Amino acid sequence: MNLTRLKRNSTPYFFIAPFVIGFLVFGLYPVLNTIGLSFTNATLMSKNSEFIGLDNFRRLFADDVFMRAVRNTWTLWILNFIPQIGIAMLLAVLFTNARLKIRGVGIWRAIFYLPNLLTPAAVAALFASLFAFYGPVNQLMVRAGFLPEAVRFMESTTVARELVVFIQWWTWFGQTMIILMAGMTSIPIPLYEAAMVDGATAWQMFTRVTLPLLKPILIFIFVTSLVGGMQMFDIPFLLTDGRGSPQSSIQTNNILMYMKFNSSKGHIGAASSVGVLIFIMTTVCALGIFYFLGDRDADDTKKTTRKSLFKKNTERPNS
Amino acid sequence: MLRKVYALLSLVLIASFVLAACGTPAATEAPAAATEVAATEVAATEAPAAELTGTLNVWSFTNEIRTMAIAFQGKHPGVTVNYTMIPMTNGEYQTKVKAAAGTADSPDVVALEAAFVKEWVESDLLADLNELLPLTEELKTYPAVVEVGTNDGVARAFSYQATPGAFFYRRSIAKECLGTDDLAEVQAMVADLDKFVETAAKIKACGTGDYYTVGTGAELFTPFLANRSQPWIVDDTLVIDPKIVEYVHFAKMMRDEGYESGATQWSEGWFAGMNDTLKDANGTPKKVFSYFLPTWGLPYVLSPNSTPADSTTGTGGDWAMVNGPMSYQWGGTWVGAMEGSPNSELAKEFVKFVALDEENLTNWATGVYTNEYLKAIDPSTPDDQQQAAGDFVSSQVVVEKITSSFDNSTLADFLGGENSYGAFAAAAPSVNGALLTGSDDAIQRALNDPLAAYLSGTSTEAEMWQAWLDAVANEFPDLIIPEPPVK
Numbered sequence: 001m002n003l004t005r006l007k008r009n010s011t012p013y014f015f016i017a018p019f020v021i022g023f024l025v026f027g028l029y030p031v032l033n034t035i036g037l038s039f040t041n042a043t044l045m046s047k048n049s050e051f052i053g054l055d056n057f058r059r060l061f062a063d064d065v066f067m068r069a070v071r072n073t074w075t076l077w078i079l080n081f082i083p084q085i086g087i088a089m090l091l092a093v094l095f096t097n098a099r100l101k102i103r104g105v106g107i108w109r110a111i112f113y114l115p116n117l118l119t120p121a122a123v124a125a126l127f128a129s130l131f132a133f134y135g136p137v138n139q140l141m142v143r144a145g146f147l148p149e150a151v152r153f154m155e156s157t158t159v160a161r162e163l164v165v166f167i168q169w170w171t172w173f174g175q176t177m178i179i180l181m182a183g184m185t186s187i188p189i190p191l192y193e194a195a196m197v198d199g200a201t202a203w204q205m206f207t208r209v210t211l212p213l214l215k216p217i218l219i220f221i222f223v224t225s226l227v228g229g230m231q232m233f234d235i236p237f238l239l240t241d242g243r244g245s246p247q248s249s250i251q252t253n254n255i256l257m258y259m260k261f262n263s264s265k266g267h268i269g270a271a272s273s274v275g276v277l278i279f280i281m282t283t284v285c286a287l288g289i290f291y292f293l294g295d296r297d298a299d300d301t302k303k304t305t306r307k308s309l310f311k312k313n314t315e316r317p318n319s
Numbered sequence: 320m321l322r323k324v325y326a327l328l329s330l331v332l333i334a335s336f337v338l339a340a341c342g343t344p345a346a347t348e349a350p351a352a353a354t355e356v357a358a359t360e361v362a363a364t365e366a367p368a369a370e371l372t373g374t375l376n377v378w379s380f381t382n383e384i385r386t387m388a389i390a391f392q393g394k395h396p397g398v399t400v401n402y403t404m405i406p407m408t409n410g411e412y413q414t415k416v417k418a419a420a421g422t423a424d425s426p427d428v429v430a431l432e433a434a435f436v437k438e439w440v441e442s443d444l445l446a447d448l449n450e451l452l453p454l455t456e457e458l459k460t461y462p463a464v465v466e467v468g469t470n471d472g473v474a475r476a477f478s479y480q481a482t483p484g485a486f487f488y489r490r491s492i493a494k495e496c497l498g499t500d501d502l503a504e505v506q507a508m509v510a511d512l513d514k515f516v517e518t519a520a521k522i523k524a525c526g527t528g529d530y531y532t533v534g535t536g537a538e539l540f541t542p543f544l545a546n547r548s549q550p551w552i553v554d555d556t557l558v559i560d561p562k563i564v565e566y567v568h569f570a571k572m573m574r575d576e577g578y579e580s581g582a583t584q585w586s587e588g589w590f591a592g593m594n595d596t597l598k599d600a601n602g603t604p605k606k607v608f609s610y611f612l613p614t615w616g617l618p619y620v621l622s623p624n625s626t627p628a629d630s631t632t633g634t635g636g637d638w639a640m641v642n643g644p645m646s647y648q649w650g651g652t653w654v655g656a657m658e659g660s661p662n663s664e665l666a667k668e669f670v671k672f673v674a675l676d677e678e679n680l681t682n683w684a685t686g687v688y689t690n691e692y693l694k695a696i697d698p699s700t701p702d703d704q705q706q707a708a709g710d711f712v713s714s715q716v717v718v719e720k721i722t723s724s725f726d727n728s729t730l731a732d733f734l735g736g737e738n739s740y741g742a743f744a745a746a747a748p749s750v751n752g753a754l755l756t757g758s759d760d761a762i763q764r765a766l767n768d769p770l771a772a773y774l775s776g777t778s779t780e781a782e783m784w785q786a787w788l789d790a791v792a793n794e795f796p797d798l799i800i801p802e803p804p805v806k
Contacts, residue, residue, distance in 0.1 A: 041796065041797075044418060056796070062792075065792075066793075132583075132587065133582060133583070133586075133588060134587060134597070134599075134600075135587075138600040139598075139600050141600075142600035143601065152775050155772060155775045155777060240768075241767060241768060242409030243765070243767075243790070245767070245768035245771070246772055247778060247786065259793070260793065260794060262417070263761045263795070264435075264438055264758045264760070264794065264795060265442075265757075266417040267794070267796055
């Protein structure tokens with residue numbers, strides 16, 4: 001009797017156990033361990049470490065290096081996110097537009113998504129050698145007469161940042177476009193038909209029908225892109241010397257953290273303090289997005305849209 | 320009743336976890352103690368030649384030591400060496416080894432480059448190899464090589480190389496621009512930095528701007544570093560030696576005067592200068608007169624890159640080697656055994672074989688380890704795995720024995736008949752290992768980017784020093800940072 005009850009009661013726990021154990025070991029423990037390490041002077045090269053309180057954090061704000069990394073990260077992310085969502089939205093609208101009926105949408109979608117399949121390492125290496133001082137871009141531009149002489153592209157902070165922004169945009173707009181298209185195709189077509197009957201312009205249909213119903217998807221893209229952007233590492237790391245050169249212009253939070261981690265003795269305590277601050281910053285921003293854009297009225301809109309959808313769907317035959 | 324059983328079971332489970340946690344340190348110590356016993360037993364029976372068996376994990380940043388690993392397996396058929404190569408680009412190798420040390424994934428033997436060997440020798444992560452010291456006396460290993468691998472009287476790493484630096488120049492350009500390609504006369508023209516600059520001006524004028532004296536001024540960084548009076552860190556304080564300031568000004572002058580090609584060291588453009596395929600953006604061919612390279616630079620860098628990819632006519636035979644404006648040493652690979660490795664005896668044997676075995680060092684330097692030789696031991700050896708003759712070894716005994724064998728070697732042909740080995744042998748005893756510290760790598764790499772910005776004119780000298788000091792401060796939390804030399 002007892003045994004069967006226990007069996008019955010424990011069955012669901014067995015089902016969720018793999019995830020919970022995985023999360024505790026690979027999710028929660030590293031986070032707690034990182035927070036713990038950030039209060040110590042632990043290094044990889046010595047077995048002992050001491051508790052040093054907030055010293056690691058104090059040092060981060062002692063000079064401009066950490067804040068510069070934060071500014072770099074935000075600059076690179078915003079400059080890549082705005083055109084990314086803009087172009088992706090434009091393409092998604094065109095591809096899902098019922099009036100335009102563009103042919104070969106599947107092929108276009110695949111082509112725009114392809115850059116996302118390339119390894120960041122290969123992309124970064126490709127761009128680094130294209131824009132080298134003795135590289136093909138210089139050869140081409142000078143011989144074609146666009147430049148009077150070879151330019152040290154990779155020593156220009158502007159060019160380096162533009163390259164990172166471009167690569168990030170180029171590899172990610174296809175992904176964003178696909179998610180947006182998925183969101184748009186899930187909007188019931190009768191809504192557009194109703195709008196058309198009411199004489200709405202394409203712009204009105206976009207702002208009054210598409211955008212409001214796309215909000216949950218937009219929030220999803222916003223938050224995932226923010227989290228990814230705050231952790232930007234591979235492209236800026238591999239494009240130059242792994243230190244965010246030139247003049248630390250593409251030195252992001254994570255590059256700074258990695259530099260502390262792999263410098264001389266491997267200062268994992270100091271590196272953890274950077275990680276903890278990135279964690280706090282990302283969490284606060286993501287919660288902020290949910291609070292201001294999502295959660296607060298997401299429930300209302302969901303309810304109202306469902307209601308109105310239902311209403312419209314039932315009313316339509318009569319109207 | 321059943322509930323009680325469950326409670327008991329869970330108690331046992333919890334207890335086992337707790338005990339397991341407590342038991343970990345003891346468990347890791349046990350094998351070490353066991354091997355120590357085994358070691359003393361081996362010593363007691365005095366049978367070091369007894370057949371070695373086991374598996375050894377060796378990590379390195381090039382494929383060089385793999386050749387020795389295969390040769391080692393040839394000597395000891397019972398041994399399997401798992402060789403892992405991780406490139407040193409952007410410090411990747413250093414990071415991986417650091418992260419693996421002390422864990423279950425730790426290698427048994429690690430290769431350590433001059434830039435970071437001290438970091439390891441100063442730590443307690445490498446095994447004590449003092450018992451191998453008598454061999455260094457037998458082989459007359461160059462003192463600097465032993466000094467670098469030793470900390471507080473404990474030897475923890477040994478090297479098969481000694482790495483005095485040299486100055487390689489193109490004979491044809493020397494004849495055309497300086498009127499002679501004679502070793503002594505050219506050396507006199509570059510004997511110190513002032514004369515070097517005079518010669519650089521001559522070469523620029525002679526080639527009407529299409530001849531560069533060096534690929535990049537960065538090649539002179541190592542010579543300047545070797546001539547400092549103090550290491551980078553003294554009493555927890557960063558030392559900006561006057562030589563460093565001098566180097567920065569010298570590099571700026573080389574760039575501004577157009578004495579260097581502007582190619583980044585180790586980039587395609589820098590290598591292209593070695594085989595005369597360097598072209599500027601307009602397609603105008605450019606020539607590079609000289610390269611600052613150490614012993615290993617000759618067989619590994621200059622000679623392999625002297626033939627362009629698309630043709631057979633290279634610059635081989637057109638090179639000569641002299642001391643140059645400053646004596647210096649550059650790089651070198653040390654090998655050490657990891658502390659706490661379950662194969663510590665085997666690891667020690669491997670280090671001994673690599674760095675302190677007369678037969679191996681002779682084979683290594685004289686080109687015995689051909690691809691066929693290695694394939695005969697291990698058929699899975701890659702086709703390009705081999706060791707060409709010419710690496711300069713750390714044992715004076717071996718060097719003296721083999722120097723004459725290079726009189727008519729392919730390397731001598733490459734240098735227009737000059738025996739490079741003899742020249743290196745003359746320079747090797749003057750090499751000084753005292754300036755190396757464990758922090759060199761990180762401090763020096765932090766200078767590259769600020770210096771590049773200063774050289775290209777995008778930042779001022781004051782900004783450069785500040786950027787470098789900020790970067791160093793961020794990587795060394797406990798280091799006292801001095802005022803910049805220029806504000």
